[in-house]
Every structure is written in C-alpha cells, then in structure tokens.
Amino acid sequence: MSSAPRPRVFLVDDHQLFRAGVRGELGEAVEVVGEADDVAPAIELIGERLPDVVLLDVHLPSGGGQAVVEAVKLHHPEVRFLALSVSDAPEDVIGVIRAGARGYVTKTISTPELVDAVRRVAEGDAVFSSRLAGFVLDAFAAMPADVAPGTGPSFDPELDQLSPREREVLRLIARGYSYKELARELSISTKTVESHVSAVLRKLQLSSRHQLTRWATERRLV
C-alpha cells in the first residue's frame, strides 16, 4: 500500500477552520490539490484540477453537496466523492450517495480512519460508516416486505431489495465492525466484503424505487 501514489484530494466545505483542520490531519498521507467553500467554485475548480477524491460536505451555503456531485459527474465521471458531514439528516446523506458519492463518514471520524477511507475511495471501493449503514438499512427496510416481488409496477428485485448477505454485512457495519473484523466474522475475504458493499452502493444509486423517495419524504416530515 505504501508504494501506491498519494491520492490527490480536493476539499469542499464552507468552514475554513474545518478545511484547515482536515488539510493538517491528512498531512503527508494525501496530496491536497485544492479547496472550495461553495457549490459553484467547487464545480469549476474540480473540473480544472481533476482530483482522485473529493471530500465533500453534505451541506453547503447555496445547496447540497448533491449538486456538486451531479454537475461534476456529468463531464468527469472518473472523479470520486466521499461525503463528509456533521449533520445527519438521512435524506440529505442518501441524496448525495444516490447522486454518486462513494461513501459517507461523519466529521468526528479519527484521522487514520479518514486517511484509510480516502484511500479506499481512491481505489474505487465504497466506504460505509456505521451511520450510513443504518440509513441504508432503514431506507431499504421501508419497503413493505409482504409486497411480493414482481407485483409492483417497477419492481426490480435485482435493484430494489438487499440480499440477505448484504443485509448481514450492513448490519455488522452498523454495529461498528470494521471490514476486516466483518470478514473474519462472516468467514469471507475483505475483497468479498467490499464487493458486497459496492453492490449495495450500486443498488442505492440505480434503484428507481419510489419507496426510496417516499422514505426520504417521510423522514423529512418526521
């Protein structure tokens, strides 16, 4: 791993203090190629510098981080996003993920964990914090279990439902297991864990299920 080139990271956060903090923490482990404090400058600068990973605040002054992901993905699908937030309004987090972010961690994450998460996203893996795992379980569980597959008008079991194994993986992540611990617990390889998580991410992003939307609206109303 140490031989791998340092990932080029771009920071998007409206708090200067936080950007400086992350810059300092990530220090030698990554190369910070730029930062922005709002949607418009972020879209412009990311398109210019083409970083490997964008650390993206879910909430920005003039809109959600979702807007940044959508705009950048349009022209530069190779840029990867890791969402970062203190506020956990679940529908916002899920929104950013559905727009195409590869993971979500809270700002209280420890430095080594953050460095690790950036690396993994740079390598194309998905990064699920326990909180995100909880949100995803909640979102997919919001679908009534007794609706038999195929009865819904646009129901696609491939996309609209988590497999028991995926559910198990998410549950362990939600319990605070690291990928490594999880792999040992389920007697599978870390690579398999990663593929499960990536599959969940794909479902989350591709599922056209209106339940997901309805779940989000419900949450907002609660």
Add this chain to the structure above:
Amino acid sequence: MATGPEGRDHQDIDPLFDPRARRFSGARYRRRSWCEDADTDVGLERSGTWGTVPPHGWRHDGRGPRGWWRVPRERGPLRRSREDRLLGGVAGGLSRRMGIDVTVVRIGLVLFGLASGFGLAVYVLGWLLLPQEGDSESIGTRAVGDLRGIALAIGLVPALAVALLVASVLHAGWLGSLAWPFFLSAAGLVLIWRNAADDERALIRRAAQPLIQLGVDSRRSLRALALRVVVGIALVAGGVLGLMLGHHDTLLRPLGGVVLVIAGFVIVFGPWWLSLARELVAERKARVRAEERADMAARIHDSVLQTLAMIQRSADQPQQVVHLARAQERELRSWLFEGRLPGSGGEEDATFAAAVRRIQREVEDAHGVAVDAVIVGDCPLDEELRVLLAAGREASVNAAKWSGAAVVSLFAEVEEGAASLFVRDRGKGFDPSAVAPDRRGLAESVRGRMARHGGSAVVRSAPGEGTDVELTMPRSPVGSDRRAAQR
C-alpha cells in the same frame, strides 16, 4: 382582591396574550409592583390561568358574548401600546385599559380632534406623558432635562401670540380656539421628537417619510398629488364654509360640511395612511422575527456558548473536552432534527428509538465514553421492549465502565418479528468461561432477564478483542411497528 368584585378581572385576560412578548420588557414585574396591595400576585395568577381562559369574546362568568367592540380589559397603569400603534400607541393603550376595541378608540379620538382641536393636543400630551409599555419613564420625564427642546417649544409662543392677535382682530373665534391646541401639539411634538428613544424616533421618521416624499416622488405622481391636494383643499374649504355658515340652519348643512371635510382629508392623506398601515404590518412581522431570533439566541447561549466556554477552560483535559463536545452535539442534534428542546429529557420515552437515544445520552454523560448509536426502524414501547432496553443499558454501562475503550457502538434495529440491540466495544475484553460464578453482573441481569421474557442474549468476548453483546427480543404481533401502521 381575588375574591372581591375585581377578582373577575384577573381572569378577564387576553387568551392571545403572548407570554414571550413581554419576557424581556419586565412589564410583568412592574405590574406586580403596581399591585402590591393585592393579596394575589397578578403575574403568577396570569400564568396559572393560561390554559383555562375561555375563547375570545366570551366572559368567564358565563354572561355570554360581549359586544364586538369589547376587547379583554387589562389592569395596570396606563401605558402606550407597542403592538397597536399608528403613531404613539396612545389609542392602543387606552383601548386595553378601557376594554374597547382600538379602532373605536381611534375614531373617537379623531372625532374629538375634529370637533374641538383639543383632541390632537390630548393625544400629543398622552404621547409625551405616558411611558411606553415596558419602559419606566415617559418621554416627558426625559424632556424635563432637555433645555434646548424646551427653548424651542417656547419659541413657538410668538406664533401662538400672532394667531391669537389675528383671531381677535378678525373676530374669528374658531381660529383662536384652534390656536391653543395646535400650539400645545406642536410644542409637544418638538419635545417628543427630541427625547423619544431611538426606536420610537425611527418609527416617527418612517411614519413621516411618505408624507415628505409625497412632494418629491416622480413627475407623474407629482401631478396626481397636485390634483389630489387641489380637490382635497376644495372639499375641506367647502366643508368648513358649510360648517361656519350652517350654524343657524338645518342640521343638513353642518353634517354635509363634516362629510366634505373628512372626504378632503381622506383624499389628501389617504395614500399616506395606506402606506403607514403597510409599514405597520411589516414592522409587526419584523418584531415577531426579532423575537424568534432572540429566543434562538437565548437557547444557543444557554447551550452552545456555555459548552464552548467550558471547553476552553478544560482544554488541557482531552477526555473532558470530548465529553462536553459530544454531549453538546447530541443536544443540538436532537433539537434540530427531532424538534426536542434541549434539556427536556425528563419525561417517559414514547418509542424504542427515543429510549435508545436516552441510553446513549445517559451512558455518555455518566461515564465520559462516546457512544455511537445507529438506529434502524422504530416502534412504540411495550413491556418486552422495556426489558430489552434495560438489558441493553446494562451492557452499555458495562462496556463503558470496564472495557477501557473510548467508543462503544450501539446498534438498534426494529424488524417485523423482533427487536435487537447490539452493544460492542473494542476494549480489553474478558474470558467468559473464567468469570467467577459469584460475579454475576452480566450473566444474571442481562442474560437472565432476557430469557425470562422470551428473548435471547449472546455475549462474546476474548481478552484483548473487546466484547460483543447481542440482545434479541421477539415482538408480539399486536405491537405493530410504525411502518406496519402506515400501510
């Protein structure tokens, strides 16, 4: 007093009375001191009867609805109103004191003013001498020290003298009788303008501005204004003539004169009044917003700023800082996303998720260890779930106390058939088989309790690998969860 005839008045309060509106003004405090002879504290009694006040317009003693022009009467010294005011708030104050609708009071004042001219003077004197709601001193008391203002007011005396002289020469008694009130009003207004508090002065300026701007707006409106003024003056002149000549005539002519005068005033000043009314509405809205902001500021001060101060003071104790920051984060989060007021955690939790959050909160507070809680699904509490929660709390406390880990993970999930709680730490762990039978903490209170209610508990641990507790409780089919209820 509470049992006397006036006792009824104590309850005769405005149900729309907003307790927050006066919180910062100290008005309630003053009202109390005014009622010092009373054996009941009005302020307290007010708050005590809030919930039982009858709907607007109904008397408490069952005498039926009052007239439309009646408003709840307020006791206490006469004060100028902050809420109901066009200029000084005198009418608003009178309306509250007398229990008569403010519009009726205003019409009365205007008629009084038109009839004798002294109505205006009375209004200005009221403005000058009555303290504003929530203030202790009137503008008049401040004006006593304003020598320049007094000099200015005295400077108006020559104008009065000239007017009186002209009146006596022309034998125009009406001019003489108008000169006095106009002199008093002008002098009063000078003193008010010079001595009003800043906010009130800004209000006067805003009220007067459209009047000043009437002449300098745009060319088109200038023509319209000229037309309006001409028509208005013609009407007023006609009305005054009718009034003066109609003294010995039938009733019709003076009446027509009054109508003409009023029409003239409306035409000239109507637009100004309209914009004034609009301003007033805008101002009231702004005040409500300001109150909300003050409320929020107070709350943030009580919570966030206090915590930040404490963090600065204990910067050398990282453990303490983390603890403070986490507690604050949780509180703010619950306020923002769950609409729960900070510090209001005293009541019984209604749902499983709320109860889990309470465990998180209490364990963090009591043991200074971060608890990461992830909750999926929710449902109302029942007896079995309470057992599950009690066991989960025990396990969390154990982890926080003994594991030595900085973070305890708490995962709660409500499913169709079961509810589960998982407590995990990466601390020192222990060898379950080596636990002496007399140290039954975990074994008895967690496993035993769960088993008695049909649930299960699995504790896995090894030295150096932390501890993992899985608690599962089947759910009775009756206790359907939130989602089931929505279907």
